[in-house]
Amino acid sequence: MSEALLPSIWFFLWGLVWAIYFALDGFNLGVGMLAGFLPQTEQKKLISSLGPFWDGNEVWLITAGGVTFAAFPKLYAVMFSSLYLPLIIILLSLVFRAVAIEFYHQSEDRNWQKVWATTLSVGSFLVALLFGVAFGNIFQGLLLDNTGYHGSIFSLLNPYGILTGILFVLIFAYNGNLWFAYKTGNDKGFTIAKRIYPPLLLAAVLFLISTAFATNLWSNFLGLPLLFVVPLLAVVSLLATRMLLGGGQAAGSLLAGSLTVLLTVITCVIGLFPNMFPSKINPVYSLTAFNASSSPYTLKIMLVVTIIFLPMVLVYQIWHYKLFAPARVDEESPY
Amino acid sequence: MDAVLLSRLQFAVTVGFHFLFVPLTIGFALLVAVMETLYVRSGDTRYKSMAKFWGKLFTINFVLGVVTGLTMEFQFGTNWSEYSKFMGDIFGSPLAIEALMAFFLESTFISIWIFGWERVSKKVHLFAAWMVALGTHLSAIWIIVANGWMQNPVGYVLRNGRAELVDFVAVVTNSYAWHMYFHVILSAYVLSGFVVLGICAYHLLRGRHVEFFQKSFRFGLVIALIGVLGVALTGHFNGQKVARVQPSKFAAMEAIWETGREIPAYLVVVPNEESESNPVEAVGIPGLTSFLAFNNSSAEVKGLKDIPLAKRPPVALTFWSFRIMVLLGIYFLAVAAFGWYLQAKNRLLDSTRFLKLLLYSIPLPYIATNLGWTVTEVGRQPWTVYGLMTTAKSVSPAPASNVLFSLAAVIVLYSALVGLDFYLIAKNAKKGPEPISEAEDDSTVVRPEFVLSSNS
Structure with a gap:
């Protein structure tokens, strides 16, 4: 086995897990907002x-998080300690997001519910925005040299980082409204989604263009043009979701919207390869799949474990979605 | 304050809060699965009602367990980046496997358990209950395999400037970890048992739902007794392991200063770190510590004075945490045994004082389990990985101000959430079980029921 193969496989597994996370939790965060x-x-x-x-x-x-730690411990260490404050805020927001969902129903008191609904919105918004900002900065490179990271939370708030953050917020909010329409049959979900779509489209176009200037993400694609299929499909699903929405098909539209997220993240992951935490100062300081990975032995063990358990996880999660996703939440629902 | 101390405090606070929820999750998952099994086998809806009532408390508790665990997963990177770089080749895998093998299982099947009563068949629902129980028990294996490796590193070589895994099987079968595992799982049973007993006592004292809580009481008693006997036994073997693998921790736990043979065990000891001695030592049994540690009353036990000061753990904290934990363990044994006696004599309902004692004992196992971790973690100091890497060298280069901010945020926000969560658990516990209607029993009606632990 070539020395580069295992880290490369893990690089794409790593990207896939992030992509699935954003595709799935994206609409949850949108609902929360x-x-x-x-x-x-x-x-x-x-x-x-x-x-x-x-x-x-x-x-x-x-x-x-676990895959990052197990397969790329150096990346796990540098990325998470460099992005300390944003990550802490994301984690605490996720804590509040989850607690808000569960606590909301614990009392019929309107003020209690308002507090938790607001918490849910703020928490979900911060998670979406800050993940976008963080990944935008990873795409364009960070102030990293051999002594470590030299940025601050303010240096992350550059135009491209903010644009990526806004893109995350908009697409998640859009998908969240599709879920709203799908689960409740409420017209409001459709209406808001339709209103979010134009700014979303604008943000997506700006993102595609500025990615060419602010990052090196397109160079891998230029090297192997066949790869353009992936961003192309992302664009297609972004257009398809609006058409399906126009046809009143909430489920199809949501599926296409989530697919857009999945394919967009995968596009960026392909563009990054083999970089994982690129340095803006000098590429020699970049953390890559090859200089940040675990030993071949650990990667092999983890690959075996993943090949056994990931399909099982997918099977029961899909079963679970089939069981619960189609049900409408309606008036007879026992609150 | 420096970043090391702040990061240690943050780790202690987050893991301490997290562990307030973990043991109940482990024990209740098992209890609920057993109750539901009895329901499915016998068709007796009283068991269904029990599974639902205790299951509801489980779910409120579960959420906080999940979210407090989330911060743990990332904290090694944010605050302990040097540790993560050096140990990640070994330490990361168990965490990833825990997510893949256990967290997905728990999260998916807990959802089917909560929301699926009218969506899946009885058998599938029961299967979900057992999958949740399996998930909680598997999750504990992987995190303890990871921690066990920090206590007793095995299966690695130092290569490429880091510790690299060379024998995965050795890491997974690390006997130190398995000793810890059974001790932790059984202590989770003790905690769960005492929570059940305390809540039952609350209702029995008020004469509410007497049949329901008498029946539940027996479940609590059985799991508490199994737990407390097992905890004592595994604790003993655990101690023997510590004596061999981490003599400095053992010496601190027992406040042994001078290396010697035939080390006695004293009932009353007060250690003094500054004078490096125990000003108070009373009621000793000769050779007992030697015997307990090495099965030989004349065995040599290493004293703290033979360990350089820089390599000793904080003695007082380790010693008192261990002492109080053991005393609490003895208390649990006595209470559970007495409860068994009253139950057998059918005198439980008249023993109001005992029932009150049970009610007020609910916080004690929480204290005991966190003291246990204090012994494990503080007693391992100054090491993060025993003998391999010190805590001071493990910390991230992040500025102390960042850590101060996150520590303050974690303390304030977690305290509020945790307080609220315990309030909600108590509120639901006091409310008692909801009646199971006949219609609901064999219902095949598909009805959305998406509200977790609804108040209605």
């Missing part, structure tokens, strides 16, 4: 519709 702005009846339905899903989706994030 929306929840604070809805009147009581709709709010209740919407928040309760997250009940069966948020935890299983969040485990993809835990897995992303």
